[in-house]
Amino acid sequence: MPELPDLEVAKAVLTRILTGHTIEQVEVGSPILLRRPTAERFKQELTNRSFKAFARYGKFLIFHFEPEAQLYINFMLAGRLKLQSPSTQKQKKMGFRFQLDTGWDLRYLDAKNMGKIYLLLKNEPTSLIPNYDDQGPDAIDPDLTLEIFYQRIRIFNGVVKHVLMNQRFIAGLGNAYADEILFTAKVLPFRKRSTLTDTEIEALYSATKSVLHHAITTITARVGDTLQFEVRDFLQVHGKGGESCPTCGTTISSVKSGVRVANFCRQCQI
Ligand SMILES: [Zn+2]
Structure with a gap:
């Protein structure tokens, strides 16, 4: 996607x-x-x-x-x-x-x-357009500050990965980049949002910005003036189940949840 x-x-x-x-x-x-x-x-x-x-x-x-x-x-x-x-x-x-x-x-x-x-x-x-006006701020909108991120995430319950992918929280994330952001923030995908500490929410905010900006820079350099929609080979954990974690070497987990697969490192993420 x-x-x-x-x-x-x-x-x-x-x-x-x-x-x-x-x-x-x-x-x-x-x-x-x-x-x-x-x-x-x-x-x-x-x-x-x-x-x-x-x-x-x-x-x-x-x-x-x-x-x-x-x-x-x-x-x-x-x-x-x-x-x-x-x-x-x-x-x-x-x-x-x-x-x-x-x-x-x-x-x-x-x-x-x-x-x-x-x-x-x-x-x-x-x-x-159904659901268009219900979207939260765009995930790379410079006006999406840490303070706003804090306020908004508290409105949403359930597992943190689903909160990240909920377009009403912030708009733009799907399965692949939610996995990457959670890995960078060192948070397990199936944690309940209500269990996250302030430090972990701040880590999620920073990771959201850094992972997306890094991806944009990387894909831009790769595609030039061609239209390509899923350049993903630079991702760290998404789609890498069974391979070694780039940080610690532990085998990356693959857990199916509904129609989607979550990839994460049980060692690096808590
Ligand atoms: Zn690891």
């Missing part, structure tokens, strides 16, 4: 290569991916619009168009954006295809068909 660092880097790449360019033609694929408006309206509205700017909030990537309109994409498990030659064979699970004035296609592909795409026109409010 693309998370905050993946989308932050994609936003920067799209800004560099597409700002000012125009969509010449629109094709809609799997209608289940397109939550609003209708496919016909989506095609009509976006044809001949230009990319004005790109933004991100939590796990939503946002396209701002000229004339005014905004496209919100929640990639969920397997959504991807790809720049492809128009001659590239069409994929079945495609949300949309924008034929650009650059001679390339921008395509939204989704092997799981679970992504959610919303187009808002002019002054339509974000309250039309």
Whole structure:
């Protein structure tokens, strides 16, 4: 699942290569991916619009168009954006295809068909997007201070990993980066939030910022001007179950919780 660092880097790449360019033609694929408006309206509205700017909030990537309109994409498990030659064979699970004035296609592909795409026109409010306005502060928002983090985390109960992944607490984290933040903060994923000391909450706050900024820097250096959504090989514990902990050498644990796997070090994390 693309998370905050993946989308932050994609936003920067799209800004560099597409700002000012125009969509010449629109094709809609799997209608289940397109939550609003209708496919016909989506095609009509976006044809001949230009990319004005790109933004991100939590796990939503946002396209701002000229004339005014905004496209919100929640990639969920397997959504991807790809720049492809128009001659590239069409994929079945495609949300949309924008034929650009650059001679390339921008395509939204989704092997799981679970992504959610919303187009808002002019002054339509974000309250039309389910759960969007309920999100907490973006995890790398400079206004998210330690004090605010302290205040907000106390509202949420349950295991700490689930609190980190709850978009209403802070927005942008999924399974992979929650594992990394907990490892860096030396906190076990299944601890109850109510058992965390002030020092541990402060460690979680610092780790949230440092892990995400380090990931953005690393992925940026790796991808250049290409769109890649899950560069993850630099992570320390996530996806590394059975390998050695980079800090102490203990075997990294893999514990399945629901549909997700938590990776952590029983020695380094308490
Ligand atoms: Zn360890």
